[in-house]
Amino acid sequence: MTQRTSVEQPDDSGMLGGPVNSVNFDLSDEHQALLNQITRSARARFGALGDRMDREAWWPENGFRMLADLGVLGASVPRTYGGQGLDLFSAGLLGQALGRVEPSIATSWQSHDNLCVNNIYRNGSEYLRRNYLPGLCEGSLVGALGMTEPNAGSDALGGMRTTAVRDGGDYRLNGSKIFITNGPIADVVLVYAKTAPERGNRGISAFVVEKSFSGFRAGPKFDKMGIRGSPTGELFFDDCRVPVRNMIGPEHGGVGVMMSGLDIERGFCSMSVIGATERAFDLALDYAKTRQQFGQAIGSFQMIQSKLAEMYVQLESMKVLAYRALAACNGLEGGQGGRGDIHALTAAAFMIVGENGMKICDEAVQIHGGMGFMRETEVNRIYRAAKIHEIGGGTKEIRRMIIAKELLKR
Ligand SMILES: Cc1cc2nc3c(=O)[nH]c(=O)nc-3n(C[C@H](O)[C@H](O)[C@H](O)COP(=O)(O)OP(=O)(O)OC[C@H]3O[C@@H](n4cnc5c(N)ncnc54)[C@H](O)[C@@H]3O)c2cc1C
Known part of the structure; x- marks a missing residue:
C-alpha cells in the first residue's frame, strides 16, 4: 500500500505534483506587456532628460504632471480617488520601467507614489483620502515622506526628536527631518512625530503636513553623488500647526x-x-x-x-x-x-x-x-x-x- 503523507512525495522523475514549469517564476504576459509599454513611453518622455538632470541636479518643473500623463501616478490607488487601480506588484513594475530609463525619476516617483500616496491610501481616513489623493494622483501635488532626522537615521524610532503636542483642534509640531526625497518641492509630506515621548516607540504618530501650514519650511536641495535630479533636502517644523484630522491612523499608532x-x-x-x-x-x-x-x-x-x-x-x-x-x-x-x-x-x-x-x-x-x-x-x-x-x-x-x-x- 502506498504510504500517504500530508506532504506530497516526488514521483520517479523527481517532480512534485506535475511538471516543474507549472510553478511560474516569470512575469505573466500581461505583466511583461505592462513593463514593456511603460518602459517605451517613459523613455520617449524622460530618456533625453537624464543627462541634464544629472549635470545640473535639475528636476523638470512639470515632472509630476509628465508622470501623470504617463499614467503612473497613484499606481496602487483605486480609480475612485484618481489612481490607476493596480495591485502593488503591478505598480512595482512601473518602478522597474522608470528605473530602466532614469534612476532620479524612479526615486522621486516612488517616494511620492509609494512612501507618501500608498501610505495615505492604506492608513488614512476617508477625509485624508478625499482631500489629498486626487491632487497627488493628477500630479498637481507632490508628495514626500519625512522619517529620518539628524540624530535618528538607523535608529529612526529611538532617536526621533520631532514632537507633536495637542493644542485645541491642532497639533503643534517642532523638530526637523533630513535627507527627505522630494522635500524641497513637496506640497504634502507624511511626517512622523512623537506625541508621547515617554512611551517610546508606542508614542509616535503620523501626520499629513501641507507646505502651506504655518511653521513649516523646506530647506534647499542637497548636492549628491547620484540620483542628482531627484531633489533631497531638510524639513523644519517650528510650532507648525497641523489639524487633528490630518493624523494618519490612531494617536500613538504611528x-x-x-x-x-x-x-x-x-x-x-x-x-x-x-x-x-x-x-x-x-x-x-x-x-x-x-x-x-x-x-x-x-x-x-x-x-x-x-x-x-x-x-x-x-x-x-x-x-x-x-x-x-x-x-x-x-x-x-x-x-x-x-x-x-x-x-x-x-x-x-x-x-x-x-x-x-x-x-x-x-x-x-x-x-x-x-x-x-x-x-x-x-x-x-x-x-x-x-x-x-x-x-x-x-x-x-x-x-x-x-x-x-x-x-x-x-
Ligand atoms: C538620497 C537619500 C534619500 C533619502 N530619502 C529619504 C526619505 O525620503 N525619507 C526619509 O525619511 N529618509 C530618507 N533618507 C534617509 C535614509 O533612510 C537614511 O540615510 C538611512 O536610514 C541611514 O541613516 P543615517 O544616514 O542617519 O546613517 P546612520 O544611522 O548614522 O548610520 C551610519 C552607519 O552606521 C551603521 N549602523 C548604524 N547602526 C548600526 C548598528 N546597530 N549595527 C551596525 N551598523 C550600524 C549604518 O549601517 C551606516 O553604515 C534618504 C537618504 C538619502 C541619502
Whole structure:
C-alpha cells in the first residue's frame, strides 16, 4: 500500500505534483506587456532628460504632471480617488520601467507614489483620502515622506526628536527631518512625530503636513553623488500647526504605519533598482559586443565573458527574490507587516538588490574601461546612483539585523 503523507512525495522523475514549469517564476504576459509599454513611453518622455538632470541636479518643473500623463501616478490607488487601480506588484513594475530609463525619476516617483500616496491610501481616513489623493494622483501635488532626522537615521524610532503636542483642534509640531526625497518641492509630506515621548516607540504618530501650514519650511536641495535630479533636502517644523484630522491612523499608532510602510517600501523600491541594474547590464553587454581591442570585440575575451555571466546570475537572483517579496506584500492590509516572515523577506530582497545592483554596476563600468569613468556616460550615472540602494530605506547593515532578529525568534 502506498504510504500517504500530508506532504506530497516526488514521483520517479523527481517532480512534485506535475511538471516543474507549472510553478511560474516569470512575469505573466500581461505583466511583461505592462513593463514593456511603460518602459517605451517613459523613455520617449524622460530618456533625453537624464543627462541634464544629472549635470545640473535639475528636476523638470512639470515632472509630476509628465508622470501623470504617463499614467503612473497613484499606481496602487483605486480609480475612485484618481489612481490607476493596480495591485502593488503591478505598480512595482512601473518602478522597474522608470528605473530602466532614469534612476532620479524612479526615486522621486516612488517616494511620492509609494512612501507618501500608498501610505495615505492604506492608513488614512476617508477625509485624508478625499482631500489629498486626487491632487497627488493628477500630479498637481507632490508628495514626500519625512522619517529620518539628524540624530535618528538607523535608529529612526529611538532617536526621533520631532514632537507633536495637542493644542485645541491642532497639533503643534517642532523638530526637523533630513535627507527627505522630494522635500524641497513637496506640497504634502507624511511626517512622523512623537506625541508621547515617554512611551517610546508606542508614542509616535503620523501626520499629513501641507507646505502651506504655518511653521513649516523646506530647506534647499542637497548636492549628491547620484540620483542628482531627484531633489533631497531638510524639513523644519517650528510650532507648525497641523489639524487633528490630518493624523494618519490612531494617536500613538504611528509605529504600525511606519513599520508596515517600511516593509512595503523595501519590496516596492527593489523594483526600480532592478530596472536601473538591467539598464547597466544592457549597456555593458552592448559595449562588450562593439568595443574592439586586440583586433576583436572585447566580449570575445573570457575574462569579460566571465563578468557578463556573473552579472547575469546576480541580476536574475535579485529578480526572483524581489518579485517574491513584492508579491507577498500584495495582500498586506493597512498597518499589517513590520514583523515576522514578511519583515525578513522584504529586508532580504532589498539587501540582495542593493548589493548585487552595486556589484553589477561596478562591473558594467569596468567593462566600459576609461569611458565608464567619464561622468557624462549613462553607465557612470547609473553607477553613482546605485550606492543609494545600500543606504536608503534602512542600510545594508540594518537589513541584516532585521533578518537575523526575525530568524532568531523562530
Ligand atoms: C538620497 C537619500 C534619500 C533619502 N530619502 C529619504 C526619505 O525620503 N525619507 C526619509 O525619511 N529618509 C530618507 N533618507 C534617509 C535614509 O533612510 C537614511 O540615510 C538611512 O536610514 C541611514 O541613516 P543615517 O544616514 O542617519 O546613517 P546612520 O544611522 O548614522 O548610520 C551610519 C552607519 O552606521 C551603521 N549602523 C548604524 N547602526 C548600526 C548598528 N546597530 N549595527 C551596525 N551598523 C550600524 C549604518 O549601517 C551606516 O553604515 C534618504 C537618504 C538619502 C541619502
